[in-house]
Amino acid sequence: MMYIFASYIKVFLLLAGFRDVNAGSYVVLLIVVLVAAIGYIAFLHKQNREKQDHIEHKNREIKQLTHEFKLLSILANDTDNLVAVTNAEGQIDFANRVFREIFGISQKADISSKKIFDLPGFEKISEVFLESVRKKANTQTEFFISAGKGHRFWLQITISHAIFQAEHKVMVIATNINDLKFAEEEISQQSEELKVQSEQLEAMNTELEYVNQVTTDSINYAQRIQYAILPRPDDYLKHINDSFVMFRPRNIVSGDFYWYGEIDGKAFFVEADCTGHGVPGALMATIGNTLLNEIVVSEKHSNPAIILKELDRKIKSVLRQEAGLPDQQDGMDMALAQFDYETRELSVSIANQFVFFRHKGALIELEGSLFAIGGSDLHTKKPDFDLYRFKVEPGDVLYLFSDGYRDQFKEEEKEKMMYHRFKNIMQELGEHDFLKQKALLEKRFDEWKGRSRQIDDVLVWGIQF
Template identity: 25%
Template sequence: MLDQSLLNQSRAGLSEIEAEYIASSLLRICPPVSPQQTNLEVTNLLNEHPDLISVAVIEDNKPIGLITRNIFMEGLAKPFHHDLFDRKSCIAFMDKDPLIVDNNMSIQELSFKVLGSGRKTLNDGFIIIDENGDYLGLGSGEDLVKVVSFLQAEKNRLVTESINYASVIQKSFLRSSREDMSAVLQDYFMHWEPRDKVGGDYYFCKKFDDGFFLALIDCTGHGVPGAFMTLIMASFLDHILVEDNRHDPAGALAIMNKKVKLALGQISQPAAEGFDSDRFSAKRNGQSDDGMDTAFCWVNTQNNTLTYAGAKTPLFYIDSTSSNMQLMEPDRKGVGYVDTPMDYEWTNQELLLDKGMCIYLTTDGLVDQIGGPKKIAFGKKRFSALLQDNYLKPMQEQEVIVMQAYYDYQGKQKRRDDVCLMGFRY
């Protein structure tokens, strides 16, 4: 009989649960019959055990067939069939080709076999044998469905718990950036919204005596793969900025590019000369193609300048003398990807900061979102117009306005990507 503990939530890992629930966990000890027994004896057995769905027929303790209650009873219910069959061998109503499975068979393999044998096995059950082929008992389709449903629920629970914990880890990596951002900026907002519990968008802020370094990062993918990439990038970025190259965002991008390409084995053949790529990745011909789009910014608070270098991520700004949104265009190469050369050089662009200037960065999850009546992308033009109309308001109020417009525009359309958006007033 199926153990009732199956229905209780287990704290074990999925592999331990799957190892526990094999064919033998579905075993019902059911009395068999032999070919020498009559149909009348089978009738009496079924009457004595109203819970029996089927009865195995065995010879020399080896199963040779299965008698199903419904078919058996329907057969004998026909006129004169009791007179004709009561004293004959029970094999007259026997299924000669039932599903027979080893007691150590995994639930997954058993499920495939049951599905392959069709509806008959789900309704009638199957025979379970030991390693010697001897009869042990029966299993039912109902119990199998319960176990499969339980394992699926456990799998979902374990995955959900893992993702929830990964979200805690990812948020903990962001905490120091939040703290530094609060320390160096008075009027700002940072909106970080993964499409799933975790995501591939990431932000970074680190303060120094002479200024602060800002980065908005959009890694390959979203969900768990994207989150793994953000942790890699965060680790690299933290190490890169130990040196004085924080003043040189383009140089920091170049270093990051080399680190990512080497770590992930994303090195084209010419670039790989002099490098042992096998040391970094088992992939050669089938290497990954992962990386990030990003904006690196160094804000020098001593001379009020912002130095920007962008890898496919623009910088938007509105100065204090004009309400027009202006754009600093990025380089068109992402960081770390296979098609980005190992020695690629990004470009620094400098912006003189005056009091009241507004700076904005966003990943493409916002501008690429499909929605609206025409089902087209939100777009940079709509984003810029929103900011132009509202830039005089406090930054946190601007955040609410932009995100509400985004949600309204998305409507019932599927969320395409993570969203990371920041703005600050100098």
């Protein structure tokens, strides 16, 4: 064997150009061959090591993917969602527990021969599925299915894509959104009901606006009538020196009114505060105005106390008020002054009010009877009204007023003006020329009231003799 190997070496040396082949040449060649063999062996070892590393890396990847797949399978089986993994054609590779239960597929059955959109109800996603695969784009859709065994669902379908071992895989996750859909339907139904109610309310509002406009127009017309029957300054200024009227209805028409009449050289001045305000008060004011014309102008009664008694009787008759019934209290408070412009004698009678009379520079308070005009008699006594008489001096002033001025609340406070503040204002009026008194009276009222709501009709009539 060694002889053959030596012969090969000798031939190789001769071919290589060595003419004198001796022992040294054999050694050199042997070394070269050994080095080449070692290099080749090293190359093969390296190549083998790289293959082993590659195999180990792939094994680790497969192990990791297997672990992740197991975790995914566990999670997919524990979820309440329907989960399936398919290939790009829809062939099912995996279906979780819920998916199988819904479609009546045994947990151990092989379903690799089924396509997902061949299952009952899932045919609806075929177009969406294939379009998603074609574009390799994640997709979400909703549809209703009936999967047998009474299973009826609104499902939200999410289709996503992954590459697993160079193969296109598609994950289909279906979430039961029945509760959401039922809530949407309920909200939609409620919205529809609200829409109908809104339309009904709008129609009612339109009707109410029309009724309100008609009512307001009627009340505005009533206001023109009420102002028409109130006395004009030309009627009474011919017998007195001067006068002012502060008249502010709380609403469009007023339950406060003032009246003037004259007979046989006597002038009559009346201020009245009727039960209520607005339309009810205005109706009472109309009744009072009509009866005063009847009693004074037609029947020629001139004594203020008698006029009040007669007015009380007629009010009760007109309103059919029966004695002892507390709910029949419609009527009015009133101050009535009679001025004999020939003798310059002033006679005043008052029903459930008081008045101020500035006589010779002094402010005098005239208290009225506790009896009002009209209303059911809760007293055993018949109404009786006191009579005040004065000899009028030039410059004397009589102030007639309802309770609306002094009952006004102060802005942002639960406090009325009340008697003492009102009297102070009346005292203050005496410090000013009569022509300026109305402006001062209105200024003090507006300062007190501010932006608060007016709570009652306001009437103040100043009469200067």
